[in-house]
Amino acid sequence: MEALPHLELIFNKLRRGYHFTPEDGEVYRTLWDRFEEYQRLFDSLGLDLKKHPKNVVYLVANDNVQPGKQARRMGLFMLVLVEHFGETHSSIVSSLFDTRFRLENLPHLKAARYEEYMNAIDVHDADDLDGIVRSLVRFGFAKRVENGFMLRKAAYRFLDLCLEASDLAKEESESEQDPTPPDPPNASPDSDGSPSIE
């Protein structure tokens, strides 16, 4: 079998959580065009290579090798950014990806409520925020630009989380409004009222 191009580079970045997007040029194009071959190869190592609808390629971690704390820091950082944009911009999706962020202009430490969230993950000043931005860059969610950073398409994964949370909230709200009527007592001869799994 012919060796796949850029394999070492791709593997080294993917295993560190990097998300490849069209901005990665030739390496991304190779990965995208020969995705199934890479996927098969990684699968033989027990690794799950995925494609995101927004043209992003990434590796899914096993449960025991996730960067839990780091992921949550990035997640919380992004949630604050999304909410802030929703309240101050006319559109979240386009604005988020078109904006050049400067650390000193980020809302995270400016509003008391956001600052509280940041303090909960040990973020107290601009340097700490920059640490999160470094993580975002390392994972391919952001890129450095002059005097700041911009989000890459891979950050759609955080927006997916928001949509998922919104769906959950809607479901919860619907189930509260329209609760399923309880079974009548003694509905079946062997019913003893204890919970059961069918």
Place this chain on the structure above:
Amino acid sequence: MSTPDIRTFFRLAHQHFETLEALFNARRGMREAELRSRLDDNSSHTASAGHIFRQFQAHRLIEPRPAETASFELTPPVRQLFREFLRKQKLSTPKAIRTYLDRLEELMGRLNHLTEASNGSGVERVLEHIDTEIENIRTLSRSNREAVLNRVTELRATTTSHSVRERFAIISELLDDYVTPLQDIVHSQGPFEQLFSQLRTMLGEAQTVFADDPSLARGLKSTTARLRRVRRTVLENFEAARRETTRLYEQHETNSDILEGAASLLNRVHHEGTGSLRLVDEMKLASFTMRTVFQEEGLSSYLHDMAGYESPDPEPIQEPSSSHSPPVLDRDELIADAHRACPIPDAMAWLIDVRDDPPPRTLRAFRYLLQSAKLSATYGHTRKEYDFGDTILSAVPVHVMVVEDTSSS
């Protein structure tokens, strides 16, 4: 005060367009003093501002605002003209459209009554009213479409300062208050379609009744054609408004859902702490150290081979065949043979000599001889080698004899 005159109306509108446009854009009308001042500034004509102001009123270009005598606004027809040309139509509520439909229904009743009474002149008069109402519906429908598209365009414009939440509320209201109720009216079973269908039938019946009156028949035919055109236009206008609004709604719904989702997760963090961000874990971000196996040529090629490797089909299981497998060793027959051959000075040598079995089978036979209750075994002292061809067995010779009791029995 002079009598209203349409020529003067248009001449005044032409000469003082800027002032009238400013009045149109002033939501709360304009104070008389300000209006006169504008007329003074903008007028290149000899007539005094006071005279023009009075002409405005006389030719129904402006009128006092209700309960505000010192403030003026454009009269409704002039305001409507501005809206029409500046594409700033107001949204029509479904109630306004129903009013027109109710009026049309009433006229339809009259048409039916007059047709039954064969009252041609009465039908002619009512046709004129029906034409007017149908055209009113067409105008309303077109301006409503324009109004919806204006709203959509405004909301699309990035210059507006509404947040995602506000925008979604506006677009939802547009859908809920105007578009969806309109849909109820114009859909196939709705009052609009039903009424137009009934009216078309009634006009057809009237054409049959008044077939001998060419002028009236022409009028009925014309109204039928007008009805068809208006129906098509209304449906097209509605569909265009619905399509634009729905598309915008869907775009904003995604933004709104993202915002609601983020707010909901932050709210959870607020109450339960950062440990509640379980959804983030669902992203399953990879981060692990693994020796780069692709650097090692041997392992790399092995993995490549493994990635494309497909195991071959296993060989079919062979059915045991009696022709290939050796016969089962018959213990009783062996003992009987040995019994007849006794005394045997060297059991192993005897087995090799008389049976010519492979070593495992010979050893099993040897064991049967030693275990037999009918034979007694005496071990020698010096080891000896037994040659099986490709195997040499080393053992002490065993002398076998018949046990006395069994030989007699």
